[in-house]
Amino acid sequence: MRVLAPTWLSEKKIIAMLNAKQQWITNKLKEQNALLATRPPLPVIAEDTTLTLFGKPFSISIKSGTKTQFVFNRGRLALIISTRVKPENVQAHLSKQVQLFYREQLQAQLQNRLPILADNMGLVYQKVSVKNFKAKWGSCNNRGELDFNWRLAAMPFETIDSVCIHELAHLKHLDHSRDFWALVAKYDPEYQFHKQVLRQYSTQIWF
Numbered sequence: 001m002r003v004l005a006p007t008w009l010s011e012k013k014i015i016a017m018l019n020a021k022q023q024w025i026t027n028k029l030k031e032q033n034a035l036l037a038t039r040p041p042l043p044v045i046a047e048d049t050t051l052t053l054f055g056k057p058f059s060i061s062i063k064s065g066t067k068t069q070f071v072f073n074r075g076r077l078a079l080i081i082s083t084r085v086k087p088e089n090v091q092a093h094l095s096k097q098v099q100l101f102y103r104e105q106l107q108a109q110l111q112n113r114l115p116i117l118a119d120n121m122g123l124v125y126q127k128v129s130v131k132n133f134k135a136k137w138g139s140c141n142n143r144g145e146l147d148f149n150w151r152l153a154a155m156p157f158e159t160i161d162s163v164c165i166h167e168l169a170h171l172k173h174l175d176h177s178r179d180f181w182a183l184v185a186k187y188d189p190e191y192q193f194h195k196q197v198l199r200q201y202s203t204q205i206w207f
Contacts, residue, residue: 045094055156070097103130106153123171137163140170162194
């Protein structure tokens with residue numbers, strides 16, 4: 001477990017806060033472990049496999065070519081696998097191309113929406129990145145850097161906005177205090193509903 005705290009907070013106070021929140025931390029770790037345990041086996045990506053992009057379904061086609069790449073057109077993602085790829089490695093290459101596609105799509109969406117949401121909240125962030133988190137949708141540190149899980153690209157736009165608002169709120173409150181949740185609720189009154197949507201999608205795209 002990693003602990004993020006303001007630079008001015010002493011180690012003694014950090015330890016005291018951790019001790020005070022020990023039961024809450026333990027419960028959250030149990031929730032994350034339970035989520036990991038309920039995930040299904042890694043999906044097999046095949047011709048006509050259906051996934052979602054921003055909440056809408058799209059299908060996959062698989063082709064052979066001179067190099068591995070992807071092309072998205074009219075609701076269909078063509079995964080082109082190099083003929084040099086060994087058969088036993090094809091699934092790994094397919095998964096990587098789908099991940100790259102999702103990363104590209106989410107990065108574009110964040111570049112469009114984050115400045116608008118941050119400006120609306122009167123907050124300023126320093127950097128945004130798309131990462132491969134295993135048990136969380138986003139993070140914010142005390143340097144104003146925001147990170148988001150590439151799998152968010154599968155979610156509806158409103159749910160992505162909800163996660164963005166959550167992480168932006170951490171720029172002002174680097175905790176989950178009442179003040180933090182009050183700020184989240186101010187700009188995302190339906191955040192509890194969006195949390196349910198995230199749970200529904202969480203077992204669908206863990207490759």
